[in-house]
Amino acid sequence: MSATITTAETTAARTTGRQTATATTTVTKPVVAYWLYFNAGLVYAIVVVGGLTRLTESGLSITEWNVISGMKPPRSEQEWRDEFEKYKQFPEYKILNRHMTLDEFKNIFYWEWSHRMIGRFIGAAFILPGLYFASRGYMTRRVAKQTFGITCMLGFQGFMGWYMVKSGLNQALMEEPGAVPRVSQYRLTAHLATAFMIYAATIFVAADILRQHKIATGTYPKETAAMLNNPVLHRFRRCGHIMGSIIFLTAMTGGLVAGLDAGLIYNEFPFMGEGIVPPKSELWSDSYVKSTDKGKWRNLLENPTTVQFDHRTMAESTAVLTTALWAYSRRLPLPKNVRMAMNTMMGAVVIQVTLGISTLIYMVPIELAAAHQAGALALLTSNFWLIHALRKVPL
Structure with missing residues (x-):
């Protein structure tokens, strides 16, 4: 009789375990939420660095957009001179910074370079762990679609960043009397809005993952x-x-x-x-x-x-x-x-x-x-x- 009860209890425990495991697979693992919160923190950081880049008038110091080769800053003096010469071809130098020295140029260059590098890091921090979590079944299909959508928004944000910078490199500014070389306020605001939307989407998806996990496990x-x-x-x-x-x-x-x-x-x-x-x-x-x-x-x-x-x-x-x-x-x-x-x-x-x-x-x-x-x-x-x-x- 005792053996029969023990066998029944064991069977019930196994059934409960299988049900719990099944329930767990229907929700995203909390680690995905923590990863998204980390990425949200990176987006917050790049917004702040972007503001500093604008305030230090560094945003137009890099006049080209090279996704791969642009990751390496100039190393030799000749490379720095070549980069400085590129900058000299555009309105900001010609109108405002004719007396700028190479050392001063290096300072504004590093602000913009840092801003772009953080953007590249955010892209990698979204894509690589996201692929891993999706392949291991850590995400529900809905969350996988949401994170994919956020990643697409990141790509669009990179495009918006360069589209904004291009407005400040327009040679037509040289022909406008009293013109101030700066990026379009429309494009700057659109760039900022996109960053805020990415941040918001990341925060809400992360928070929803943790809530759904608590509900599914009965801990809410x-x-x-x-x-x-x-x-x-x-x-x-x-x-x-x-x-x-x-x-x-x-x-x-x-x-x-x-x-x-x-x-x-x-x-x-x-x-x-x-x-x-x-x-x-x-x-x-x-x-x-x-x-x-x-x-x-x-x-x-x-x-x-x-x-x-x-x-x-x-x-x-x-x-x-x-x-x-x-x-x-x-x-x-x-x-x-x-x-x-x-x-x-x-x-x-x-x-x-x-x-x-x-x-x-x-x-x-x-x-x-x-x-x-x-x-x-x-x-x-x-x-x-x-x-x-x-x-x-x-x-």
Whole structure:
């Protein structure tokens, strides 16, 4: 009788084990999420380095795009002279940097080279481990498709980077009176937007992998799941998504400010000149209107005064709305993780506003400006945390 019971228990244990193994194969292994978080950190780093490359005016120092041979920087003095001669053929040197020495050129060259090398490393860090995880069955088909999509976005981001640089190498700039050699603010903002989208996609896929693994293994807290499924959170959840869109748009107006060097005018706060709003003649100047335009809308994208005013307005709106959302959250029954995300988002807004004002009134010093750009992505990250933490969980 005892032997019969033991045999039955063993059979049941084996059956349970097989069921657990089957369940495990239907979810992605957590190691894939940690790998994606690592890559998200690399994307964050390259955004910061990209900002420093722009702030140090180094982005146009490498005038060619060579995926393989471009990995090796000049080594001999002759190679450095050859690279410098290439740079001398383009408007930035001819208009702004005629007195630049070879040593000064080396400094800006290494900034841009480092930026490109981090981009190559990110590509390898996505592709090689991704192929390994997919081949070993560590990913579900859905996650494999998602990571493949992110990898394609990375390839597009590389193209956008070079497309942006090309706009600053245009020889037509030599023919425009008073032209400043710099990349197109449109292409710079598009390049920044693509980086943010890659970062967002990586963060959300990673976070979803860990959540699905907890649900599949029965380790997700049921009390938290019940709180998240409370209908009272529907409006708050929707507001979190809206705030994400507003923060993203604010960051993109910051990209236009960077592309036009609009932060170098009106370096006071909260005023712009004699009032909070600059004169209408400056906001809607005819200087930026083309003969084919219907109205003066181009000021919104090309007039530094208008672009700075728009960014200020968006930033102030983001701060006020985030504060309102935080105050609203205090009245709701939120899980601990959600409340932490909301509090972090509120703190990130305070820091970001402080950095933005400081960057402006101190005439855009490199350290503050780089911190302000990093702060934008940090604020967006806190919003991603809030959005994902608020997602409903099947009971």
